[in-house]
Amino acid sequence: MRLTAGSGMHDVEQTRMFAQWLLDLGEGKLGGSNDGDAIIDIPDDLLIIDSADPISSLIEFVYPSLLENYQSSGFYQKRAILAPTNEVVDEINSQLLLMFPGDSKEYLSSDSIYETENLHDGFDQSLYSPDVLNGLKISGVPNHKLVLKVGVPIMLLRNIDKKNGLCNGTRLKVISLGNRVIEAEVISGSNIGARIFLPRIGIIPSDKKVPFRFQRRQFPVALCFAMTINKSQG
Structure with a gap:
């Protein structure tokens, strides 16, 4: 329907x-x-009837007249594209970011082996250079390279302040992009309309598929024109 x-x-x-x-x-x-x-x-x-460019058709259906409406209050609150995998999510988010007006700002994370790994017998830290760590993409962890624009929707990937509704999965709209903080407006949950400032934080992935522990210092957010079905259920 x-x-x-x-x-x-x-x-x-x-x-x-x-x-x-x-x-x-x-x-x-x-x-x-x-x-x-x-x-x-x-x-x-x-x-989706348009088999030539189904993603563009989906984008136009979910975000009609995006350039004219994105500044309207509540435009993002009832809109999101759900996809089965992170790869599809990244493809849709990248396409929408290119369509979006304004200059983009790029944030790169600082990645390092968690210090307790140095105590493990046989652990060779030289095998895991910064380039290797930067290339890791892990569910629930912000990517090494985060590209945003003012006005785009983003999602929190960590619990920041549960009391005020800033939890993993909370959606926000970018207000300004500083060098050390991101200002955003809450657009989902119990604190809609509140403005917050997000700093970079150190995140240690808990994914068991990664055979060692490392820390990624990055803003705990991801672009969220699209999100995975599992993430939306949260």
Whole structure:
């Protein structure tokens, strides 16, 4: 069900039907009896018809007339593109950032081996140069290179101040980009409209796939025109 602007019982019913369709899809109730392999009919209004450039079509649907509307209060609050993987998220975010007006500002992290690793027998720190650490992309950790513009939506990747609603997953809108702090306005959660200043912080990834501990000092945010489905559930 395609949700359209407006209010009233029609919109409520559309939302209810769409939510039920998603639940039935997740619980395997669509497509008839099956052993895990089924053909499911997707409603036409959920499909991207433009096969030549589907991402651009999706962007235009979710963020209509972006350049005219992005400064409007609340424009981002009910809009986000959900994607299955971080690779797709990065592709969509990069395309939207290029479309966005204004100059971009680049922030590079400072990465280093966590000092306790030096105590491990057989650990050769020389194998992990700054270039190697900079190239690591880990879920829930800001990338080494963070590129932003004033006015874009970003998401917190760490709990900063739970009491005031600044938690992992909180969405914000960039107000200004300084050398040492980022000023942003909260656009989701319990503290919408509040303005905050974000510093760089040291983040130690907890991903077990990384066989050693290192620290990345970076602003704890990521661009979030698009986000992963898992992240949106938080």
